[in-house]
Amino acid sequence: MVASGWEWLRGKKPLVDAFFALPILLIAVPSVLGGSYGITAQRYVLLTVLLTGxxxxxxxxPRTVLAVVALVSFVQCLAGVPPVQANIAVLMGIYTVAAGPSFRWGLSAALVGVVGAGLATWRYPTEPDGRKGTFIMLTVLAAGVYVLGLHMRTRRAYLRSVEERAERLERERDNEVKVAMAAERARIARELHDVVAHNVSVIVVQADGASYAIDTDVNRARQALDTISSTGRMALAEMRRLLGVLREDDDAGTYAPQPGVAEIDDLVEQVRASGLAVAYEVHGTPAAMSEGRQLTVFRIVQEALTNTLKHGGPRVRVSVRLRYAGDALEIRVEDDGRGAAAFDDGRGHGLAGMRERVTVYGGDVRAAPRPGGGFEVVARIPVREEVAA
Incomplete structure (x- = not known):
């Protein structure tokens, strides 16, 4: 409420300026009542109103007001009217112009004060030895008011720069939040694509197998249906876990850990259960990797196997090889399916997702048809951060 009241006052400049001019009128009251002004009461009141109004x-x-009060004081000086309390309005006008945005006009206001000090010293002489002191005193007073206005001008400019910087930082923070949110949504989209595409591909293959075997081999059909059921539950659980991060004000529960290299065995077994012949080999000594790198390895293998299921064709065979060579892990997934002859609807994001994941960790990936037929995915991922750097 205090802040809103201050904002309201800042928009009512005449009201605030009238409040600050009121003390000059109050100071002039005793002189009017005591008759110690040296001129008639009417002229004193008129002069006070002309200076303070x-x-x-x-x-x-600001410049117009300074010109008016300076002109009134100049006429007062020529007419020989003694100085009154309201002549302080000249100093207030000098301060206001000096505190404004223009340095040249502020310097001009200071010169007006110096000229006024000279005129006052000439028009209202004191003792010969006192004129010099009077001129110096009035000049110092005008210069002090000018310096005070200049200091206020500098302070206001500094405060404006601080406010602008705070607003700019706030906008930059909001932009960074938006970029982070967009990146997180893109990551979740890739995760959902990997999960849905892989599991739905397995479900479709199993459903086709069950439809062919239901009349000839009931056990195989039942096994296929069991695989469809378990795969669907797994896909639903992963989708709930990934979409859970988008819920607002959801404090309950912890999410399941992301899959890693150790889960590739389960992935291969799941794909084998769908009828795809998969050979899985690991060469070298497995190196310790971060969870993010392990998730990247898992998703690359998953996406490559999903593409084989979708585009490889019947009786396709695929081999998955992980080779730990020093500071890097090489992933190679090769099949003997259709390769370049496979149909592509142009709406897949799996290969782009693989490239993005590998690039994050400073690696590289190549996915292309093999010269002798089939398709291969070869990726190299540094196992440590300093290697990528």
């Missing part, structure tokens, strides 16, 4: 628009029209 423009101050209501001091910040709205």
């Amino acid at each position: 423009p101050l209501v628009l001091r910040r709205t029209y």
Whole structure:
């Protein structure tokens, strides 16, 4: 509420300026009542109003207000009217112009103060030895007001720069949040593609097998249906886990760990159960890898096997080889299916997802038809961060 009230006052400049001009009028009251002003009461009141009245628009029209009060003071000086308390309005006008955005106009206001000090010293002489001191005192007073306005101008400019910087940082933070959200959505989209494409491919293959075997081999049909059921449950569980991160205000539960290299055995067995002949080999000593790298390895193998199921054709055979060679892991998935002759609808994201995953860890991947037929996916992933660097 205090902040809103201050914002309201900042939009009412004349009202605030009138409040700050009010003390000048209050100071002038004792002189009017005591008759110690040296001129008639009417002229004193008129002069006070002419000097303080423009101050209501001091910040709205600063240069015009300074010109008006300086002109009134100049006429007062020529007419020989003694100085009054309201002549402080000249100093207030100098301060307002000096605190404005223009340095040249502020310097001009300071010169107006110096000229006014000279005129006052000339028009209202004191003792000969005191004129110099009076001029110096008035000049120092005008210069001090100018310096105060200049300091306020600098401070306001600094505060504006701080506010602009804070707003810019806030916009940058919002943009970073949006970019992070977009990257997270892209990651979840890749995860969902891997999960859905693989499991649905297995379900389709098993459903086709069950439909052919239901009349001739009931046991095989039943086994295929069991595989469809377990695969569907697994796909549903993974989809719930991945989509769970998109729920707001969901504090309950922990998510299952992401699959890694150890789960490739289960993946191969699942694909074998769908009727695809898979050979799985591991060469070298397995190296310790981060969970993100292990997930990347698993998804590459999963996507490659899914592509073989979808595009390899009947009686296709596929081999999966992991070779740990020093600081890198080589993944090679080869099949003897249709290869370049396979149909592509152009709407797949699996290969692009593999490239993105491998690039994150400084590796490379190649996916292309084999010269002698079939398709191969070869990826190389550094097992440590310093190797990628």
